[in-house]
Amino acid sequence: MITNEIKKPPHNEEAEYKLIACCLLDGDYSVYDTVSVIVEPDDFYTLKGKLLFTAIASLVEKGKPLDAISLMENLKASKGLDEVGGMAGIFSVMEEAETPLQALYCAKLVAEKSKLRSLIRGCRVAVEQAESESAESQVIRASLENDILKVDTLGTDTFSVVDSAEEILEDIQKMQDGTFNPDVVKTNINRLDGYLGNNGIAAGEVLTLAAPTSCGKSALALFIATKAMKQDETPTAYFSFEMPRKQLMKRMIQTVSGINVRNIQDGVASPEQEERFKAVTRESSELPLYTSHSVRNADDLTSQARHLVRKKGVKLVVIDYLQLVPFNGKKMGKAEGIADISHKIKQMALDLNIAVILLAQVNREGAKSERIRLYDLKDSGDIENDADIVLLMYPSKGDFESSKGHDSHGPYTELIYNVAKNREGQRDVGGLFKFYHCTGRFA
Secondary structure, three states: OOOOOOOOOOOOHHHHHHHHHHHHHOOOOHHHHHHOOOOOHHHOOOHHHHHHHHHHHHHHHHOOOOOHHHHHHHHHHOOOOHHHOHHHHHHHHHOOOOOOOHHHHHHHHHHHHHHHHHHHHHHHHHHHHHHHOOOOHHHHHHHHHHHHHHOOOOOOOOOOOHHHHHHHHHHHHHHHHOOOOOOEEOOOOHHHHHHOOOOOEEOOOEEEEEOOOOOOHHHHHHHHHHHHHHHHOOOEEEEEOOOOHHHHHHHHHHHHHOOOHHHHHOOOOOHHHHHHHHHHHHHHOOOOEEEEOOOOOHHHHHHHHHHHHHHHOOOEEEEEOHHHOOOOOOOOOHHHHHHHHHHHHHHHHHHHOOEEEEEEOEOHHHHHOOOOOHHHEOOOOHHHHHOOEEEEEEEOOOOOOOOEEEEOOEEEEEEEEEEEEEOOOOOOEEEEEEEEOOOOEEO
16 A cells, blocks of 8 residues: 655654753753754754754853753743743753763764755755756756755864874975975965965965956966966866957967967067967967856856866866856845855865965056055955955056056066965065066066
């Protein structure tokens, strides 16, 4: 006989009640402090368990005693006393535990069941969207990946520094042996690398590069990426929302060859220059560069980056630029949307253990001023907060015309660069760049 019994989501009611009882057993906060980094109220499946754990958290926050009377008064004030079965319900739960040693096991069990329910919910939503064809496959995949990554992996050993301490000791030994190879992406601009605390952009760090329009921030990002690929063989992902793939490659080839493709187009390039340009084009096709020119939102960007890290070993991601990453304008304003994207990009750098160069605009006031400052970053102060390094560029003499020059390498604009934020090194240090527009090179 076939029955249509509805299967309940994963949960363990006994473990939930034992956990709450353990928190109340000794009347102090020690057990709660131990388990609160593993579980939170929403991890409880039963309404009774969720209400009781929420009340315990509230009592701890207010510094009140953990006992039946305090718990009853708290639940009464929040209108949850009847939901837990009154005072009799509280006492029945308190009888579940005999020793606080059960708390850790129960907390892990409750957290694990909660993670399973979260995975089921995310997968069901994805299946429903796919079956109804209400969203594109790429959007469904990005959303599902994001839901999976949200499943908390926090454990009791999360705060241990043992592994990090051992890694530092290993690094010191390698430094002494002369074999140390830091996990950084060098800009290969000696003066700039020297200012950065890790002599480059470390894995997990975000370098935000901001400058007025036409100051060459895209060119500098491409210059750094090209150097990293050619000199250090660093696999790189380049998200460009202004340039198509062909134009991006053309700029990169100009930078490597030192030859402006316009000279070939106008017929003024020498046969040697033409051959060099062709040779560099063939060489550039072998570089570990992967580009994307369209994302639907920050989650999609993260999903694409994760795929490239997993499949291609990408260590550097360039995003050109922050304000062009789409967000849901119906749910949040521009400042809130930009802040959300900035947070997700920083989290992406940490989660994937990669270096990120994030290009950003400056506001109109900053673009008009003779010197760019941190507060001139456009749309959100969170851009500064999320960045590990903020590199600002602007014309050396206050405007472009006055800052132009010419030398044996061709016309250039003299730019001031300033390391305005430097989490691991000295801040408000910098110097001068010569930006050669025709080739995209910096000196």
